[in-house]
Amino acid sequence: MPDKIIRDSASFDELSTEAGDPELSNIDALDMESRLTAINGHDAKVAAAVALEIPKIARAARRAAQSFRLGGRLIYVGAGTSGRLGVLDAAECPPTFGVPPGQVLAIIAGGERAVFEAVEGAEDDEIGGAGAIIGADVNENDTVIGIAASGRTPFVIGALRQAQKRGAATFALTNNSPSELDEFADVTISPKVGPEVIAGSTRLKCGTSQKLVLNMISTAAMIEIGKTYGNLMVDVQATNEKLQARAIRIVSQVTRASSKEIERVLTESDWSVKTAILMLETDLDAPAARKRLDDSGGSLRRALGPHGR
Numbered sequence: 001m002p003d004k005i006i007r008d009s010a011s012f013d014e015l016s017t018e019a020g021d022p023e024l025s026n027i028d029a030l031d032m033e034s035r036l037t038a039i040n041g042h043d044a045k046v047a048a049a050v051a052l053e054i055p056k057i058a059r060a061a062r063r064a065a066q067s068f069r070l071g072g073r074l075i076y077v078g079a080g081t082s083g084r085l086g087v088l089d090a091a092e093c094p095p096t097f098g099v100p101p102g103q104v105l106a107i108i109a110g111g112e113r114a115v116f117e118a119v120e121g122a123e124d125d126e127i128g129g130a131g132a133i134i135g136a137d138v139n140e141n142d143t144v145i146g147i148a149a150s151g152r153t154p155f156v157i158g159a160l161r162q163a164q165k166r167g168a169a170t171f172a173l174t175n176n177s178p179s180e181l182d183e184f185a186d187v188t189i190s191p192k193v194g195p196e197v198i199a200g201s202t203r204l205k206c207g208t209s210q211k212l213v214l215n216m217i218s219t220a221a222m223i224e225i226g227k228t229y230g231n232l233m234v235d236v237q238a239t240n241e242k243l244q245a246r247a248i249r250i251v252s253q254v255t256r257a258s259s260k261e262i263e264r265v266l267t268e269s270d271w272s273v274k275t276a277i278l279m280l281e282t283d284l285d286a287p288a289a290r291k292r293l294d295d296s297g298g299s300l301r302r303a304l305g306p307h308g309r
Helices: 003-012 032-043 046-051 054-069 080-097 126-135 154-165 180-184 205-224 241-255 259-268 273-282 286-295 300-307
Strands: 074-078 104-108 143-147 169-173 187-189
Touching: 032 205, 046 054, 046 205, 054 074, 054 143, 054 169, 054 187, 054 205, 074 080, 074 126, 074 154, 074 205, 080 104, 080 143, 080 205, 126 154, 143 154, 143 205, 154 169, 154 180, 169 180, 169 205, 241 259, 241 273, 259 273, 273 286, 273 300, 286 300
Parallel strands: 074 104, 074 143, 143 169, 169 187
Antiparallel strands: none
């Protein structure tokens, strides 16, 4: 066995993400209900661990919002489970918030294939991580979040190092602190979730904590730039029947207009919920409503002014 692997194995023993919980050493001998109760009990600890990191999460969300205002992007970088969670959050932003694909971008070690299967050795490619940042033409307007439960994934280290060199704001999301990623991150977000139910299986509590944090960052940043009205998804892309029904409900909830009026304004606004609401609340036609929204930076609340609730 190569000496490097032996050294790495010893150093991994020090990571909380590799530790085992002695109270679960007999989990394979438990009945199914007891086993699931144990898993659920561990999961219940995750939200509290994330809550302790809110001040740091807020810094990431504010910086992401600033990036959006500057025409920049929120970019996630990860490998394995961490990378897939970045892909998931990035993929859901366009239909939820009406942003163009690529405004929230995910880079995963091993490329698209790695979303569906393990790509051997991809996470160990530090040069590949740097190359992915270069390929994405990352610049000072972007916010880059490196995601790695261990805090030492070479692909993510290479990516954050290169993003830092290019002037981007850099954040690390890890479940170990201090970690190797700290050197290349302006801020490290590190929910301490403790040992996994299955030792080293960071798809469990670590993955759950990462999903929660990414949800918080992207959602809070989108709210900050006016992608919601209250807690309503007013930039939803009504691309199928379910989302069209949601658009109708949102317009109805805000305006209390008749079904006939809602159908009219949604048709005239090409199913833009914001435009439709503004038309009903101010008696503007669709072009004038769009212009007012543009002049208000896309914020429906600012566009409505005293008409807003």
